[in-house]
Structures are given as C-alpha cells and as structure tokens.
Amino acid sequence: MKERNKVANVFTNIAPEWNNKGHLIASCIGQKNPFKTEYKNWIRNGMRILDVGCGAGKNLLKIDSEYEDCELYGIDISEKMVEIAKQNSANAMNRIVFSNIDFLKFNLEEKYDVIIFNYVLHHMEKPQLAVEKAYSLLKNNGLIMITVPGTEYLKETFPYCQGVDDDSIGRFPREKVENMFETFEVVQLLYKKSIFLMRFDSYEQYMQYLKSIGTYQKIVNYSQKKWSMEFERLVMNSYLNAKYITGHYDMYVYFKKE
Numbered sequence: 001m002k003e004r005n006k007v008a009n010v011f012t013n014i015a016p017e018w019n020n021k022g023h024l025i026a027s028c029i030g031q032k033n034p035f036k037t038e039y040k041n042w043i044r045n046g047m048r049i050l051d052v053g054c055g056a057g058k059n060l061l062k063i064d065s066e067y068e069d070c071e072l073y074g075i076d077i078s079e080k081m082v083e084i085a086k087q088n089s090a091n092a093m094n095r096i097v098f099s100n101i102d103f104l105k106f107n108l109e110e111k112y113d114v115i116i117f118n119y120v121l122h123h124m125e126k127p128q129l130a131v132e133k134a135y136s137l138l139k140n141n142g143l144i145m146i147t148v149p150g151t152e153y154l155k156e157t158f159p160y161c162q163g164v165d166d167d168s169i170g171r172f173p174r175e176k177v178e179n180m181f182e183t184f185e186v187v188q189l190l191y192k193k194s195i196f197l198m199r200f201d202s203y204e205q206y207m208q209y210l211k212s213i214g215t216y217q218k219i220v221n222y223s224q225k226k227w228s229m230e231f232e233r234l235v236m237n238s239y240l241n242a243k244y245i246t247g248h249y250d251m252y253v254y255f256k257k258e
Contacts, residue, residue, distance in 0.1 A: 006222035007123055010214050011055075011078035018056050018081065021212035024205055030196030034251040035059065035118050035147050038192060042143055042253060045069050047113040050137070052103050052130070053077070053120030057085030057096075064092045072096040073112075075103060103130055111139040117146045119249075122170025123214060131180045140258040143189075148172040150193060150250040154215070156242035157206075157235050168219050174250065181254055190253035197244040203236055206245065 011018075031037070039059070043049070046069040051060050054074030064072060072094055076082050085098040104126070115134045121127040134144050149171045151160045158169050174191065181188070200206040210216040220227065227235070239245075 007125075007214075008077040008079070010217045010222050011076075011123075012080040014212055014214065015056070015078055015080040015084055017212060018084070019058065021209065024200070024209040024212060025198050026201045026205070027199045028196055028247075030247070031194045032196045032247060032249075033147075034192050034194040034249055035116075035145070036062075038190065038251055038253075039063065039145070040066075041190075042145065043067055043114065047071075048110065049073065049114045049116065050075070050112045051116045051118070052134070053117065053123070054085060054098065055081050057088050057098060059116060059118055060085075060096060061088060061092070064089070064094050064096055068094070070094040074098045075101040075106060077102055104133060106133070106137075108137075110137075112137055112142060113139055114143045114145060117144070117148075119147055119149075119213075121146060121148050122172065123218065128180055135184050135186075135256065138256045140256055142256045144186075144252075144254045144256070146177065146252045146254075147249050148177065150174075150248035152195065152246050152248035155246050155248075157238045157245065169215050170218060171248075172250065177250070177252055184254075185257045186254040187257060188252065189255050190251065192251045194247075194249045194251065196247040198247055199244050203239050206239055 043063055045067050048071040049060070049063065051074045054060060054076050057074055060072045060074050063070065074085055079100045082098045082100040089096050089098065115138055121130060124130050138144060149169065151171050151173050153171050154169060160167065160171055178188070200209065207216065
C-alpha cells in the first residue's frame with residue numbers, strides 16, 4: 001500500500017473525533033496553536049486561499065467568519081475529513097470548496113494569494129515536493145504559511161536526536177524548513193516559536209491523544225501495528241518521570257517576490 005493511502009486511512013479513522021481531541025489534555029499552559037492568532041496579520045478580504053491538509057475545515061471556517069469576498073479551497077487526503085468539512089461549511093459566507101485530493105496531484109491552473117500548511121508537512125512523505133508545488137501555485141506577492149512540530153515537541157517521551165533527518169514523529173528543526181525555501185525567490189516574513197506545557201490525567205490518556213493526532217501511527221509508518229512492548233515500556237517510563245509534556249510548534253510565513 002502506498003504511503004499516502006496509509007496516511008489517508010489513519011486520518012479517516014480519527015476524523016470523527018478530530019475537533020474534540022483537545023479534551024484529552026487535562027491542562028495546558030502557553031499558546032498551543034500559533035496560527036490561531038497569527039493568521040489575522042496576513043489574511044485580507046478578497047483573497048483566494050488554499051488550505052492543504054485542511055482536515056475538518058477549521059482554519060478556513062474561521063477565515064470565512066471574519067473576511068469577505070474570499071475564495072476558500074480546502075483539500076485533504078482523507079475522504080472522511082472532507083465529508084465533515086463540507087457538513088461544517090453549510091452556512092459559509094464566502095465561496096468555500098472542500099475536495100478529497102492528494103496535493104501532489106493537484107493540477108488546477110489557478111494561482112493563490114495564500115497557501116496554508118497547518119500541522120500537515122510532517123505527515124507528508126515528500127514535504128520538499130509539497131513546498132515546491134505550493135510555490136508554483138502561488139501568485140507573486142503571495143504567502144505560504146507553515147506550522148510544523150519543532151524539535152522540543154514531546155521531548156520528554158521522544159528525545160530529539162540532532163542531525164537525524166528522518167525524525168520518528170516528524171519534528172522539523174528550523175534550518176530544515178529554511179533550507180526547503182533556499183532556491184526560491186522568497187522573503188521570510190515570520191518565524192514564531194510557540195512552546196506550551198501539557199498535563200494528562202494518565203498515561204492511557206496521553207496514548208489516546210497521540211493516536212488522535214496521528215503521532216502514534218506515524219511511529220509505526222501509519223500501519224495498524226502496535227508499538228513493541230520494549231518501546232512502549234520506554235515511553236511509559238519516560239512519561240511517568242515527567243512533570244509535564246512539552247509542546248512546540250514553529251510557524252513560518254514566506255512572501256513570494258515578483
């Protein structure tokens with residue numbers, strides 16, 4: 001089975017509870033999602049916006065509620081996610097279209113003012129190709145907005161190894177993201193590091209959370225397999241020795257020059 005189909009199956013399975021996963025966190029200190037506040041600095045009325053890996057449509061629905069005369073497009077590899085997004089957008093104010101499409105096969109000729117990758121690049125088999133495709137679909141003076149897990153993400157239970165290119169849970173060091181754009185005519189307008197601290201009521205709750213965001217499944221290459229007993233024991237012991245679990249997301253905004 002191809003990688004993208006395995007990823008699609010994982011997110012189809014977790015789609016029904018996608019918008020409710022936050023309740024698995026007992027408490028959280030700090031800003032968990034930098035996109036929630038930052039998008040207001042970049043979005044304007046009348047824009048054509050593409051959200052890649054749109055999930056249940058939350059980002060575009062938020063934009064829809066605050067801006068006018070926009071064309072909003074969301075694509076996701078999971079058919080179930082797209083189905084839920086369409087249901088959620090029944091009363092949208094702007095033109096909003098959700099489609100079940102693999103981004104690397106997305107061949108429309110339209111150009112976009114903004115392309116969003118919010119918590120999605122680390123689930124892509126070829127993130128570099130995705131960024132190149134986004135650049136080709138972007139208007140001059142357009143923006144690419146990216147949010148990815150940083151190197152401190154879940155570090156208590158999954159220590160980050162500097163210099164390892166294929167991190168097991170998909171963390172992106174800053175230099176990796178910036179290297180992805182080094183051949184493009186762009187200007188980095190934003191780099192924002194967001195650290196937050198999470199507590200869970202139990203180890204079992206933490207495992208539920210990891211499954212609800214696809215991290216558990218990513219470690220086993222999006223298969224139906226369970227972790228090995230030895231690996232599970234290592235993670236559980238690390239969890240029990242931690243006072244909290246660190247969250248870390250980095251947000252980037254790139255401007256395409258004429």
